[in-house]
Amino acid sequence: MAKKKIKVEWRNEATIHFYEILEYLEKESEKALSIVGNAILDEIESLIIFPTKHPPDRFKKNNTGNFRAFVIYSYRISYLIENDIVYILRIRHTSREPLEY
Numbered sequence: 290m291a292k293k294k295i296k297v298e299w300r301n302e303a304t305i306h307f308y309e310i311l312e313y314l315e316k317e318s319e320k321a322l323s324i325v326g327n328a329i330l331d332e333i334e335s336l337i338i339f340p341t342k343h344p345p346d347r348f349k350k351n352n353t354g355n356f357r358a359f360v361i362y363s364y365r366i367s368y369l370i371e372n373d374i375v376y377i378l379r380i381r382h383t384s385r386e387p388l389e390y
Contacts (some may be wrong), residue, residue, distance in 0.1 A: 295337045299377045303366075306380040310364065325362045329380070332361055336368065336375045343368075 299307075307329070314322040335342070341357070346367055349356040356378075358367045363383045369376040 293373045295340055295373050295375060297333060297336060297375045297377065300379070303377040303379050310380060310382075325364070328361050329364060329366065332359065333366065333368075333375075333377060340370045340375050 310329075311322060311326055314325055341354075343357045343359040345352050345354045346356040346358040348358070348367075355370050356367065357370065358365055360366075360383060364380055365383050366380050367378045369378055
């Protein structure tokens with residue numbers, strides 16, 4: 290039996306955060322922009338194959354395991370697995386105060 294294809298969808302907040310990060314990195318270094326931007330996108334893309342690869346998000350209250358998070362180059366990406374969709378919820382620099390939700 291064929292496994293259902295997982296889709297990735299970005300919440301508006303996460304999309305805005307990602308473009309703000311890219312704008313900041315572009316001012317700092319074209320190389321950093323390419324390395325960090327691609328690393329984030331590659332890791333998010335890998336969730337299609339293995340969405341549970343990262344641990345449950347410790348900042349999510351009453352998390353049953355569907356909310357997960359990972360860090361790449363000091364950027365923390367939070368996501369939700371629901372049915373066959375991975376929702377990218379937010380991207381924040383780890384130096385910022387964590388948000389509980």
